[in-house]
Amino acid sequence: MNQPTVGVLHPGSMGAAVAACAATNAAEILWCENGRSTASVERAARFGLTPVPALAELLNRSDIVLSLCPPAAAEDLARDVARHRFAGVYVEANAINPERTQRIAALLEPDATVVDGGVVGSPPVGGKSPTLYLSGPDDATARIETLFSGTAVRAAVLGVEVGKASALKLAYAAFQKTSRVLVALAVGMAREHGVDQELIEVASRRTDSYLAEPEYVAKTAARAWRWGPELEEAADALAAASLPPEMLRAAASTLARWDDAKDDGELTLTDALGRLAQP
Template sequence: MGAAVAACARPNAARVLWCPVGRSPETAARAERAGLEPAADLDDLLRQAHVVLSLCPPAAAEDVARAVAERQYAGVYVEANAINPERSQRIADLLVGSTHAVVDGAVIGSPPIGGKRTRLYLSGPADALALLEGLFAGSPVETPVLGNDIGQASALKLAYSSYQKASRVLAALAFGAARAHGVDEALLDVAGKRQGSYLTETGYIAKTATRAWRWGPEVEEAADLLASAGLPDEVLRAAAQTLARWDSSKGLTELTPDEALDRLAQP
C-alpha cells in the first residue's frame, strides 16, 4: 500500500523518496516498480522531504514517529497508519515543537494499482490538508477531508475495519464449522440466496489468511477504539486472536481456501 500510494504523488511532486534501511527485498522491489527514489537513510530522507507519509504496520507507527521526532523534522508528517485516535494524538504530541504540521490520515480501499482507486481520508491543520490535496490531485488517490481534529481519520478507519475485517473472520469461521460437518456447499447455497454476503466470497478466506499478520494488530486497534468509547470489545479481541492462527500464512500467495481453513483449525 505504501509504495502504491506514494507512486500516485509522483506527477505532482518533484521527487518521491523512500527509506530502504531495514526493509525486505520484497519491499525494495515494490518501491522500485513504483518509481520511488531510495534515500541513503532516514536522516537523508528527512533532509530532503517536505512531506513524510507514514504507512506501516500499526505496531511500528510510534517507533517511526519517534525516530522522525528525534531528528527534529520540520515538514508535514502524515500519520496514515491503522491506529486508534489516542495513539494518533500521542504521535502528534511527540512531533510538536519541530514539525510544521501533523496530519491524521486513513487509507481505505485497495492499493491504487491496475486501475483501482483508493481514498486517503485526512484530518488536521487546514494548510497542510490543502498541500496534500494538491499532492494527489488528479491521481487514483482521493483525499476527502473530515475536519481539523487529529483522530478523526483514525476513528473512521477503525470504525470501518471493525466491521470489514471482523466480518471476514466470521465468514471463515462459518465455513470452517460447516466444512467440518460436510455442509460447506449447502452453506454456500444458502448464502448465495442473499445479496452482498461475505459468505459467498469463499476465495477471500485465503486472502484473509495471508493478510492476518497485519489485520490482527489493526483489529486490536479497533478493539481499543471500542473500549475507549465504552463499547464491548470482546468480539474484536476474539477476531484478532483468530487471525493470529494465520500469522505464519504471510506471503503464501498460492494458498487455497481449504488450506487456509486447515491452518485455522490448528491451535
C-alpha cells in the first residue's frame, strides 16, 4: 500500500511532535502556515513538516488529517474542514468531551471518516512515548495504527464507538491535572503556616496513585459525612491565606451526595458510584 500524505492542524508542541512520528510511515506531512505565528513556523520547520499556503491545498493533498489544536478551537476547525468536503480520514485528537467529538463527526460525515483520538502522555520527544487512544471504524483506526507503527507514539484501539477515546483522555486528565492543582493548594496552605517541608515529608511516605485504587471510593463514601466538613475547614484556611477555596468547596459538595452512606461498611464501588450520580 502506498504511504499516505498526512496533514496536521495545527502543530503546537504536541501536534508537531506527533506529526513528526507519523512521518516514519507517511509520504509527506503537511501543515498550513497561513495566519500562524513565527513560533509555529519555526517549530514546524524543526520537526520537518512541509508548509502549504492554504487549508484547501492541505486537504486536497492529504489522505489523513490529524487535528491537534487548543480544545476551544476544535469545532471551528472542523467546520472549516467540512466546508472543503474533505474525504479522507479525520483524526479528532483534541482534549474535548465525547459529545463535542460526536458533533464534529456529524459535521464531517459522510464525506470524511472520523476517528476519535486522545493522546495520553507527554509529547514524543526526548525518549517520551505517549499513547494515542483511538475509537472509530475498524478500517480507519487500522490505518492510524499503521501510520504510527514502529514510532514513539503507541496507538491503541478502544473500539468502534466515536467518543470512547475522548472519554478516556478526559477521565485521566480530570484526575491528573486536578491533582496538580490540589498540590498547589495544599503546599500553599502549608507554606502560609511554615510547615510545607513537613507536608512534603508526610506525602513522601506514600507514592502510589489513588486513581489506581478505585475500590477505596466506597470507603470514601462511607466517610463522606466527616470528610466534607473537614474540606470546608480546609477551604476556610485557603481563603484566609488568600488562596482560592472553590475547588475544596466543590469537593465538599460532591461528598455531600454520600451523606446517607454514613459508616456503611457494606457499600460497594458500584453502589457508591450510583449514589454519586444521583443528586
